[in-house]
Amino acid sequence: MRASTSGSIAPAIASVTARKPRSSLLSAAPCPAGQHVGPQGLCRLCPAGRVCEGATVQPALCSAGGYCPQGSPSVSPCPPGTSSIGGTSLCEPCERGKFSNVTGTVSCNLCDAILGETSLEGATACDSSAICHGTSY
Numbered sequence: 001m002r003a004s005t006s007g008s009i010a011p012a013i014a015s016v017t018a019r020k021p022r023s024s025l026l027s028a029a030p031c032p033a034g035q036h037v038g039p040q041g042l043c044r045l046c047p048a049g050r051v052c053e054g055a056t057v058q059p060a061l062c063s064a065g066g067y068c069p070q071g072s073p074s075v076s077p078c079p080p081g082t083s084s085i086g087g088t089s090l091c092e093p094c095e096r097g098k099f100s101n102v103t104g105t106v107s108c109n110l111c112d113a114i115l116g117e118t119s120l121e122g123a124t125a126c127d128s129s130a131i132c133h134g135t136s137y
Contacts, residue, residue: 030055033073048089049051077104093122
């Protein structure tokens with residue numbers, strides 16, 4: 001308290017604004033899906049490789065078999081021909097000689113080389129009739 005010029009007592013004005021605990025920030029004004037509560041209680045876009053399903057302070061790591069671009073409200077499954085180990089903003093295409101024929105794959109399957117199968121990058125199936133360039137049999 002401090003005395004004013006008129007002689008009355010007035011409360012001192014705080015120079016620092018009080019911060020609410022993060023838990024009360026969530027209940028007071030939650031961020032929409034795809035955003036999280038950042039520093040100073042402001043809503044921020046969910047970072048790439050993370051997912052923000054609703055009112056959250058700590059974005060969750062994107063799960064394996066899926067991808068999460070910036071601002072993701074949910075995990076998107078990797079399409080066939082790609083895979084993801086998790087925590088990524090995009091799926092990686094299957095390497096040459098590997099394939100994936102389902103969504104949400106963590107790793108691509110090897111083609112059967114004994115049967116003469118191979119594949120191109122991003123394949124959803126192996127092919128035993130693939131053309132070999134620069135190789136003679």
